[in-house]
Amino acid sequence: MKIKNGNAPILYKINTKLQRGIFVLLLLLCLFPIISPPIALLLGLVVANLSGHPFLHLNHKATNILLQVSVVGLGFGMNVHSAVAAGKEGFLFTVGSIVMTIALGTLLGKWFAIQKKTSHLISCGTAICGGSAIAAIAPVIQSDEKQTSVALGVIFILNSIALFVFPAVGHWLDMSQNDFGLWCAIAIHDTSSVVGAANKYGAEALQVATTVKLARALWIIPVALITAVVFKNKTSKLKIPYFIGLFILAMICNTYFSPVASIAPYIVSIAKLGLTVTLFLIGAGLSGSVLKSVGLLPLLQGVLLWVFIAVVALLAILYF
Numbered sequence: 001m002k003i004k005n006g007n008a009p010i011l012y013k014i015n016t017k018l019q020r021g022i023f024v025l026l027l028l029l030c031l032f033p034i035i036s037p038p039i040a041l042l043l044g045l046v047v048a049n050l051s052g053h054p055f056l057h058l059n060h061k062a063t064n065i066l067l068q069v070s071v072v073g074l075g076f077g078m079n080v081h082s083a084v085a086a087g088k089e090g091f092l093f094t095v096g097s098i099v100m101t102i103a104l105g106t107l108l109g110k111w112f113a114i115q116k117k118t119s120h121l122i123s124c125g126t127a128i129c130g131g132s133a134i135a136a137i138a139p140v141i142q143s144d145e146k147q148t149s150v151a152l153g154v155i156f157i158l159n160s161i162a163l164f165v166f167p168a169v170g171h172w173l174d175m176s177q178n179d180f181g182l183w184c185a186i187a188i189h190d191t192s193s194v195v196g197a198a199n200k201y202g203a204e205a206l207q208v209a210t211t212v213k214l215a216r217a218l219w220i221i222p223v224a225l226i227t228a229v230v231f232k233n234k235t236s237k238l239k240i241p242y243f244i245g246l247f248i249l250a251m252i253c254n255t256y257f258s259p260v261a262s263i264a265p266y267i268v269s270i271a272k273l274g275l276t277v278t279l280f281l282i283g284a285g286l287s288g289s290v291l292k293s294v295g296l297l298p299l300l301q302g303v304l305l306w307v308f309i310a311v312v313a314l315l316a317i318l319y320f
Helices: 016-029 037-049 056-075 080-111 116-127 131-141 145-172 177-187 191-201 203-217 220-230 243-256 258-284 288-294 296-319
Strands: none
Touching: 016 037, 016 258, 037 145, 037 191, 037 258, 056 191, 056 203, 056 243, 056 258, 080 116, 080 177, 080 203, 080 243, 080 296, 116 131, 116 145, 116 220, 116 296, 131 145, 131 220, 145 177, 145 191, 145 258, 145 288, 145 296, 177 191, 177 203, 177 296, 191 203, 191 258, 203 243, 243 258
C-alpha cells in the first residue's frame, strides 16, 4: 500500500524504523565536509520524495532555529568595518529592488487573478528574505494555512533552483567575489540559499552576501507596518527577526575582542555545518504533495518576479 499522506509518493510504504534510519543517516552525512550545501539540499529532496520525512511535523521549527543559530555563528567570521562597507553599498539596491518587486508582484497577482493574500506573501518573500518575510507578514494579513503554504512552496522551490544556478552564472560571467555576494543577497529569496550559494563562491562573497541579506531582512518591519495599513489590520503582532541583533553582536566580538577572534574560525566551521544540515531539512520538506499544492499561477508569479529581480540586479551591479 502507498503512503497516504503524500510524503513519499514514489516508493511503497516502508518500515517506520527503516525510514527514520535512512533519514538520520543522511542527516549525519551532511556533517561531513564532502557534502556541500547544494548536495545537502539535493539529498533532502531525494529523501522527501522516495522514503519520506519521518519527522515532518518538526521540520519547520527545526529549520528556523538551526538557520538562525548558523547565521549568528557566521557572524563570528566577519569584521564590523567590512560589513558596514558592504551594507552601505547594498542600501540603494535594497530599497529600489524591494519597492519594484512588491509593486510588480501586486500587478502580476491581479493579472493572474491570484488570491490577494497569497500574491502579497509571494511578493514580500521575493522582495525581502523568503520564508522569514512570509512568516512575519502572514499573521499581519491573517492569511490561512493554505495561502501561507502556497507562498512558502513557491519560495522554497525557487530557492532550491537558485542554489545551483547562481554560482554557475557567477563563474560564467567571471563576477568578482563582492559583486556575486551582492547579487546573491538581492536576488535569492531565503537567507539559507543566499549563504549556501555565496559560501560555494568564496569567503568574500559569503561576507558580503550575509551582511547585505540580513540588513535587507530588517525591511520586514516597515513593510509589515505598511501591509497592516493596506489590509486594514490593526490587531496582529509583528514578528521581528531578533537573531539579526545577535549576528551583529557576534561581529563586534570577533572584531574587538581577541579571545573571541582566536576561537572564531571553529565557531564559523560549526555554523557552516549547521547551514548544510538546514538545507538538507529544507529539501526534505519539499515532498511531491507540497510541490503539487503550489499551483501553476502562483508559481508563475514567483518565477516572473524572481527573474525580474535577478536580471535587474545583475545588470545594475555589472554596468552601474
